Amino acid sequence: MKVVLLERVENLGHIGEVVSVKDGFARNFLLPRHKALRANAQNLKFFEAQKEQIVARNAANKAAAETQGAELDGQQYVMIRQAGETGQLYGSVTGRDVSDAIAETGAKVERNQIVLDTPIKTLGVHSLKIRLHAEVSITITVNVARSAEEAERQAAGENVIASQFEEDRLADDAAAADLLEGGAGQAIADSYEY
Template identity: 70%
Template sequence: MKVILLERVEGKGVLGDVVTVKDGFARNFLLPRNKALRANSNNLKAFEAQRAEIEARNLRNREAAGKSGESLDGTQYVLIRQAGESGQLYGSVAGRDVADAIKAEGGKVDRSMIVLDKPIKTLGVHEVKVKLHAEVTVTVTLNIARSADEAERQARGENVIASQFEEERLADAEAAQDLLEGGAGAQEGDYEA
């Protein structure tokens, strides 16, 4: 299906371009969200008549997104989640969770603005892109931890999973050394046989 783009669409074109896209993409995404018009003679004439107005509106929207993006870019959000010993989350963090965390701190985003290539399934610090406008993308940082204390340690750059395994290894080594030295229930004294 041929459409006239009313804003920049990644991988397809910029405002005013007449492009050919798959029918489903046009019917289910571009047309309902007013990102494009069907490319017929009436719509082409109407678009050319309103082109300056559409470009001005797009510019205003981009500037507004840029201003809100300045306050949002580089911010960090802490999400407390349950996870196993190896750092695997019970479940995952999806775009909705990220949007809810940003909204809780006063940001104005929709979950459709969150760009996740795949769901986040591990503890740690993750960078996530937020697309505020077709031409404005900012990055926020998610600190996913099991507790507030763990989140603070991760924020300082500590790998809590590796340090947890190291603490357990040291405790096991200390217990083994104690056992070798005669600890763990050994008694001193004379034994009669």
């Protein structure tokens, strides 16, 4: 199906271009969201008559997105989640969760604007791209941790899971050394004089 684009669509074209797309993509995405019109004579005349207004509206939307992007770009959001010892979450962090975290700070981002190919399923600091407009994208950081203290350590660059394994290994080594020196079992053995 041939359509004329009413706004820039990534990997497809710019305003006013007549492009050929699959029928389902046009019917299910472009046409219902008013991103394009069918490329017939009547719609092409309508587009030419309204072109200045469409371009002006797109420029206003882009300027608003740039303003919002300037406030959000580079921000870090902490999300406290339950996770196992290996750092695997008991669930996942989705676009909706990120959108809600941003909304708590007073900004507004729709969940479909968050580019998240797969949900976040591990602890750590994750960079996410947010597409506020077809021509405006920003990057935020989501710090997924089990506690606020752990989030601070992760923000400082520490690998919390590796640190935890190292602490456990040192504690095990200390306990083994204590047993070898006769620490834990020695007091009981001394009380039984044969």
